[in-house]
Amino acid sequence: MFDRILPYLLAGISVGGQYALIAVGYTMVYGILRLINFAHGDIFTAAGFFMVYLTASLPMSVSIPLVIILTVILGFTVERVAYKPLRTAPRMSVMISAIGASYLMQNLMWYVTGGLAKQYPVLPWLGDTVQIGSASTKIVTIVTPILTILLVIALVTLIQKTKIGMAMRAVSHDFEISQLMGIRINSVISVTFIIGSALAAVGSMLFFTNYSTVTPTVGAMPGLKAFVAAVFGGIGSIPGAVIGAFIIGIAENLIRAAGYTAFSDAFTFALLIVVLLFRPTGLFGEKTAEKV
Amino acid sequence: MSLLYIKDLKVSYGGIEAIKGISLEVNKGEIVTLIGANGAGKSTTLRAISGLVPLKDGVITYDGQVISGQSPQKIVSEGIGMVPEGRRVFPNLTVLENLKIGAYLRKDDLTPDIDHVYQLFPRLKERSWQLAGTLSGGEQQMLAVGRAMMMRPKLLMMDEPSLGLAPLVIRDIFKIIETLHEENITILLVEQNANAALRIADSAYVLETGSITMHGTGRELLDNPQVKEAYLGKSKKG
Numbered sequence: 001m002f003d004r005i006l007p008y009l010l011a012g013i014s015v016g017g018q019y020a021l022i023a024v025g026y027t028m029v030y031g032i033l034r035l036i037n038f039a040h041g042d043i044f045t046a047a048g049f050f051m052v053y054l055t056a057s058l059p060m061s062v063s064i065p066l067v068i069i070l071t072v073i074l075g076f077t078v079e080r081v082a083y084k085p086l087r088t089a090p091r092m093s094v095m096i097s098a099i100g101a102s103y104l105m106q107n108l109m110w111y112v113t114g115g116l117a118k119q120y121p122v123l124p125w126l127g128d129t130v131q132i133g134s135a136s137t138k139i140v141t142i143v144t145p146i147l148t149i150l151l152v153i154a155l156v157t158l159i160q161k162t163k164i165g166m167a168m169r170a171v172s173h174d175f176e177i178s179q180l181m182g183i184r185i186n187s188v189i190s191v192t193f194i195i196g197s198a199l200a201a202v203g204s205m206l207f208f209t210n211y212s213t214v215t216p217t218v219g220a221m222p223g224l225k226a227f228v229a230a231v232f233g234g235i236g237s238i239p240g241a242v243i244g245a246f247i248i249g250i251a252e253n254l255i256r257a258a259g260y261t262a263f264s265d266a267f268t269f270a271l272l273i274v275v276l277l278f279r280p281t282g283l284f285g286e287k288t289a290e291k292v
Numbered sequence: 293m294s295l296l297y298i299k300d301l302k303v304s305y306g307g308i309e310a311i312k313g314i315s316l317e318v319n320k321g322e323i324v325t326l327i328g329a330n331g332a333g334k335s336t337t338l339r340a341i342s343g344l345v346p347l348k349d350g351v352i353t354y355d356g357q358v359i360s361g362q363s364p365q366k367i368v369s370e371g372i373g374m375v376p377e378g379r380r381v382f383p384n385l386t387v388l389e390n391l392k393i394g395a396y397l398r399k400d401d402l403t404p405d406i407d408h409v410y411q412l413f414p415r416l417k418e419r420s421w422q423l424a425g426t427l428s429g430g431e432q433q434m435l436a437v438g439r440a441m442m443m444r445p446k447l448l449m450m451d452e453p454s455l456g457l458a459p460l461v462i463r464d465i466f467k468i469i470e471t472l473h474e475e476n477i478t479i480l481l482v483e484q485n486a487n488a489a490l491r492i493a494d495s496a497y498v499l500e501t502g503s504i505t506m507h508g509t510g511r512e513l514l515d516n517p518q519v520k521e522a523y524l525g526k527s528k529k530g
Contacts (some may be wrong), residue, residue, distance in 0.1 A: 170382050179364040179378045182397035
């Protein structure tokens with residue numbers, strides 16, 4: 001019995017880690033701007049294409065850091081172009097702008113790739129196979145949760161212990177008073193997008209090592225699920241997003257193990273509905289009302 | 293010598309003129325108070341000084357330099373501190389972090405300043421590691437004052453520091469204002485508690501719907517029959 005479930009469990013933990021790396025980006029941006037960054041899933045996809053195109057002419061050791069840098073630049077640019085000019089606009093306008101940014105990027109990716117699925121390069125070592133008990137799996141499956149947890153611990157330490165982290169917490173609570181403290185809120189917001197995009201870039205490397213092809217809309221589903229994970233964990237809370245992501249990843253795969261593969265996506269979204277109905281603030285969400 | 297000088301300040305929000313051309317002066321070492329009813333434009337005046345709202349017209353000079361049009365970051369770094377209305381400490385930061393963030397622009401050692409604040413407010417020291425959101429209203433007010441002091445301001449603007457506090461706590465707050473005054477910090481105090489504010493003020497202005505209607509020393513306004521009637525609630529006794 002356990003032997004049969006083990007591979008699914010491993011896959012679940014691994015997928016959960018990938019969702020977590022994306023979910024952190026959603027939850028951080030929400031925490032600071034009260035904005036659902038709809039473009040985040042597309043930034044994740046773009047990171048996939050960056051890797052495809054970069055490895056075509058550059059060695060892996062150069063491509064990997066370059067992918068992270070390019071993704072960070074993209075995330076930063078989206079914020080500066082699509083969100084910053086709307087800082088004092090009603091929140092709905094920013095949300096529409098986010099949807100616009102998302103479709104713009106998707107369409108650009110269609111245009112550049114011609115809509116064809118691109119083969120993701122095989123990352124050395126991560127793609128190798130290992131044997132765990134009775135299950136054989138890729139190394140990436142084992143690396144993902146470990147790397148995710150290390151990155152999240154680093155991030156939480158940054159937010160709790162450093163000056164910029166303190167500024168992020170302050171800005172997430174009160175723009176105006178933060179300005180009176182001398183904090184440049186635009187810099188703090190940029191840092192948030194930079195961190196979120198860097199984590200999405202790492203997440204994309206892990207994800208596509210398993211998934212192997214990149215299409216312009218491939219990020220939609222993991223992006224959406226990461227978003228559900230962030231809501232489930234309590235949007236705005238980083239530990240919440242990570243725990244939510246692991247729960248969703250594992251639950252999806254256990255449902256597959258039980259033979260209901262067709263329903264695994266449905267489960268995620270059913271979970272979203274149930275959470276919104278019975279616990280709208282999620283597992284670790286703030287209890288406070290809307291910011292005024 | 294005037295530390296802060298405002299000339300013909302006008303501020304409007306979406307077409308409505310909240311401040312209709314006021315001029316006021318704060319001399320070095322003084323306590324200056326701005327009293328008036330709700331919506332008179334007291335907070336707006338402070339927000340304009342700190343750079344949070346744009347001026348429609350007028351000039352604000354501080355220490356001989358024009359500061360109107362500068363960013364809030366620049367203005368705070370020049371030495372104008374603000375204790376905002378409703379305290380607005382960061383509830384999700386600890387007491388100590390709230391003090392540290394008050395000195396966000398400083399790069400030197402903060403220990404003497406933190407010690408100084410804790411000496412003024414021993415209650416805060418006891419609660420150093422608590423989240424500011426768990427403090428009582430009076431303690432949060434003390435923290436808001438302490439936070440503003442971390443930048444070593446020359447001018448401290450205080451917006452309704454007594455609002456919503458118990459009478460005993462209000463007395464403490466006014467004592468603190470006098471202590472700060474003794475430490476040579478110039479104070480611009482906005483208050484609805486006109487009685488207490490006028491008692492400690494060297495100079496006072498009455499603001500009504502965006503215009504200054506009266507100006508004098510604290511004592512003069514305290515004895516002024518119109519002020520008594522409108523703000524001190526003493527009309528019946530005369």
